[in-house]
Structure formats: C-alpha cells, structure tokens
Amino acid sequence: MSAPTTPVQLGAGPAVLAFDVGGTDTKATLVDATGALLDTVRVPTPLSLDGTGDAVLAQIEALANRFRTAHPTVDIQAAGLIVPGLVDDENGIGVFSENIGWENVPFRDLLSERLGVPVFFTHDVRAAGAAEYALGGAGQYSDVLVVVIGTGIAGAVFINGVPYSAHGYAGEIGHSVVDPGGVECACGGRGCLEAIGSAGAISRLYRAASGDGDPADNAIGAREVLERAQAGDFRAQKIWTEATDAIGQVLAQCVALLAPEAIVLGGGLAQAGPALFDPVEKRMNSFLTFHRRPVLLPATVGENAGVVGAALGARRLVPNVASPVAL
C-alpha cells in the first residue's frame, strides 16, 4: 500500500473505511481517529459483467481485510462506499452503471453484511459535494450547488444545508440541454452540457475537429486543448469558448430555478483556474438581471473529495457522533 497521504482536515472522530469506486480505478482509504487518511490505495475497478456488482464487493472486502491486517490497532467502526451512475441514496441501491455494469444492486446492505459494520452509501459526486460543503469554502452558505466537471459533469444540490438527491436523479446538469439537436451525448440525448463542456467533450471535440491526421492528437486532453488555445490555436479557442459558454449558460439556468448562494466548481477541468472560472462567470452573469448572483468558488478538498465525503457519511453512522454537515 502507498504511504500515508497529506492529512485532510476531517477532524477527530471514529475510524472508518472509505471506498470510491470509479469507472477506471477504485480508491480506498483508512481514516483514523485523528481524521487523517492513514493509508490510501488505488486499484483497478473490476467489471461486473454479470450485473450483480459481486466483483466490486469482493474487491472491497479484500481491501478492508488488508487494512485491518495492516492496522490492527485501529478500531474501524463504519465504512463509506460511493459509486458512479444512478444511485438511490435513500434505499442504498446502485440502480444502474453502464460503465462498470450493474443494475439494482443493494450495495449498502450487501457490503454491511460482508464487513460487519454499518455502511454509508451514496453517489460519488454527491459525496464529493458533501466533502466540499463540509470542509471547503461554501460551508457558510445554506443553498449551494457543487458541480464536478471531469470526464462527465454532475452536480450536488444542497437546500437549506441539506443534500437533495431525488432518489438519485437530482443534480444531473451534465444532461441539461444546451444545444437542442446538437452533438450526440453518451446518455442518448443531443446537445447536453456534458457533450460540450466536460473535459471529455473538449478533448473529443478537438480531436474530431482536427482532422489533420496528426497521431499526437489522439492523446490530447482538455489541458492540452487549453494550452493550444492559449498559444493561439483558433480551433482550440473555439472549442474552449463553446465549453465555457455552455457551462455559464447552464449555471445561469440553475440560478433562475434555485438561486444558490454559492456554486462550487471542482473536478479535473477546475484545475484550469481563471481560464475556466473567468469566462464561465462572465457568461453566467450575462444572463442574470434581478437574479440572486451566486459566489463562484473553486473546490478545495481536491482529488480525495470522494473518499472524504464517504468517510464523513460513515462517521455519521456511528452513534453519538455529530457530523459537520448532513449527509
């Protein structure tokens, strides 16, 4: 296993395990009673070809056993598990993951049986959003939208300080239409925000537009598209501008409906800093008149936001522990 990572400000509390099952890798960590991420490991996520999620559960159980063996003095009292796709928090069910391959798996109860501790279960973006809300810059606000922009785009909604998931269907602003009849989206729709403004889309659209047969373009990511735009590549500039325009437009629509006091932008694309935030904020504000203008904040918890959110939720399952935020 890897060396301990830099401690996140989780604070003192029960020791818990946290698992972030991603489309490619699974990240697992042991949070000790001081709130440090004592031991963090990343392993490839096994496909669940039979649709049951058993391969994922078996891997998590094995990881938990390794943590217990490696840290026999740590008293693990609960675990947090987060997954992508469509997730029913209320009932603890992974409803659907096309990428990893499961359908209607009662992950919460199955993992609790395997590990012998209570399990907190939610969607990866909602967990990351909860971590940002609890530990990042938006904690002073009641009504907050946390948006994670990476391969895809999804949001976590907090209303009066409480997460709102609508049985897993809320916050799917990546699949809010920006360009009716536009470019195809992985969801089956057309012109969704995710198909225009995600890091994945920026990379894909640039490669599709290049057409000059340069094999180096096959590996180009959103970061390189931005670098090329900044170096004067008009094609890259157009794709970057269309992406930030689309993000700003959808955020303005979220403001009209929900009027969040703060919007936090995280995920890989937020690493672009002002090159993302400035045009997005300008575009968003261009659509706002009497509306309540939200503060636009960068995510601060960083790449461990998912497991940190899972750990926060897990800690809340241990009796007599107050969580800094409802999960």
Add this chain to the structure above:
Amino acid sequence: MSAPTTPVQLGAGPAVLAFDVGGTDTKATLVDATGALLDTVRVPTPLSLDGTGDAVLAQIEALANRFRTAHPTVDIQAAGLIVPGLVDDENGIGVFSENIGWENVPFRDLLSERLGVPVFFTHDVRAAGAAEYALGGAGQYSDVLVVVIGTGIAGAVFINGVPYSAHGYAGEIGHSVVDPGGVECACGGRGCLEAIGSAGAISRLYRAASGDGDPADNAIGAREVLERAQAGDFRAQKIWTEATDAIGQVLAQCVALLAPEAIVLGGGLAQAGPALFDPVEKRMNSFLTFHRRPVLLPATVGENAGVVGAALGARRLVPNVASPVAL
C-alpha cells in the same frame, strides 16, 4: 361586493381574510369557518408612487373594515397577503415591484399592525403554488414544481413537500435563458423563457410579426393566436410552436437539476389544455433520457389559487391549526 363565489375545498378552520395584490387588480376574500370564500371582491390596485406601499396597505385596511362591517358575526383570526415582484418570505418584506412601485416594504408587520391580527405574507405565485400543491392533483408527490404561465412565467418549488423560496429568488424560470442573445425581456435580459413562452409574449410576438396594419391585431391575445394557428395561420403556428418548444426545453432543464416527480402547469395559458400540454410534454420528453420523467398536471384550483394559498397560510398562523401543506 360581489355574490359569494363557488366554495373551494379549503375545509373547516379559522375564518381569515386573504388579499391578492396584482399588477392591475387586487382581489380580496373572506374565508369563513367552513372554508367557503364567503365574500370576494376585486378592485383596482393603487399605484405606490412614493415607493412605500402605503396606498396598497390603506386600501387593504379599508377592504378589511368593509368585510368586518358586512359580516359582523365572522370571527376573523388572521390574514394572508400576497404580492408580485421580488418577495422575501422569511422576513415578510416586499423587496421590489417595478409595476406597482415599492421597494423594501415590511408588508407583513405593517399590515399586522393595521389589522390587529397575524399576517401571512408571500409571493403570489408561491401562494398559488401552495394552493395547487395542497388542494390540486400533485399533493401525493414530495418534489413538485408548479409553473404559472400568464402575462409572465414563474414557478413555485417544493422540495420534500416544503416550499423553497431562497429569500424570494427561487422559481424564476421565466427568466431562464432559452435563446442567448434573442428577443428582449422585460427583466433586461435577452431570450428568457418569459419573452418567448408567456401568454404576454405570444400576443406581443404575434402583433409584432403581423405587420399588416390590421388594427384588430392590437387587441389579440394568446387565445386568439392559438385559434388562428389552429385555423391554419402559419405565422401564429410558428409563434405557438416556438412558445411550447421553449417551455418544454426549460422544463427539461428543471428535470435535469431537480427531478421533480410532478410539474403542474397553471395560469391563463394552461387554459389552452392539450394544445399546450401535448407539445410541451413532447418537447420536454425529447430531451430526457435516463432522467426521472415527471407527471405533467394541469392546475385545478383555478383563478382563486392566489387568495386560497394566502388563506391557507393565514390559517396556519392561528394556534392549534394543522395546515394540509407547509407554507
């Protein structure tokens, strides 16, 4: 005063007064202990040229006195007041009304002093939404969006059965952008839903497009535009289709973010029935893939929804009275 109107199913409870201050008229009613609208009156709304709202408050006090004189045996225990514009429910303040002319008026406390009873105060569309939610077809759902489409467009958001107002800024989907850079909106923006899909916009856009100098067009409303569209007028068909497309698109965006279980459409335009609901639902669904599809319901409380919502809120201020819905 007018004859008693048809009783609405408010049910038994304390007798209350309800006032719906509109941009043109003010509607006032006395709800008796059986829940009947015992006496309903409509008078022109006075302009508040000095920005204080005093003219409006004086008129309401006079109306209250008339009700008390006309119905001396009715024991009025509270009042409900609803107004348009920007309204801070939490603090009882009419923040801004451009049409009637006030700014930061503490209506709730001022009216309570004048009438000597507790006053419930909210936004007209949120009150109408609450009435629809309490007494209409969406009462079985937790997460509901009520949209009122008339001269303008606004929505009332219910999250887990509780209204969400964001200090008056939530639900403003009339000012969600549909066509960036498009037609001017009264709010100062461009391409807002209200500038394309409201009854006011349909009428205005048709008159602007007519250009044939027919003076009869000056009075044409959305109803006539629909009639002409159904009779084969291509210009009317185009405007009606663009309106229903815009409404369906914004509803789909609301679904992506909030995933309401039901969306209720009310207001004058909803009188169009299937000519509105069918194309709006088709358009909305065209943007939905994995999303939770909401039930689309017509408003049923009707033209009195505002005062009924105000009365429901007023009744809740009387001790030991349970309201069928949180207000």
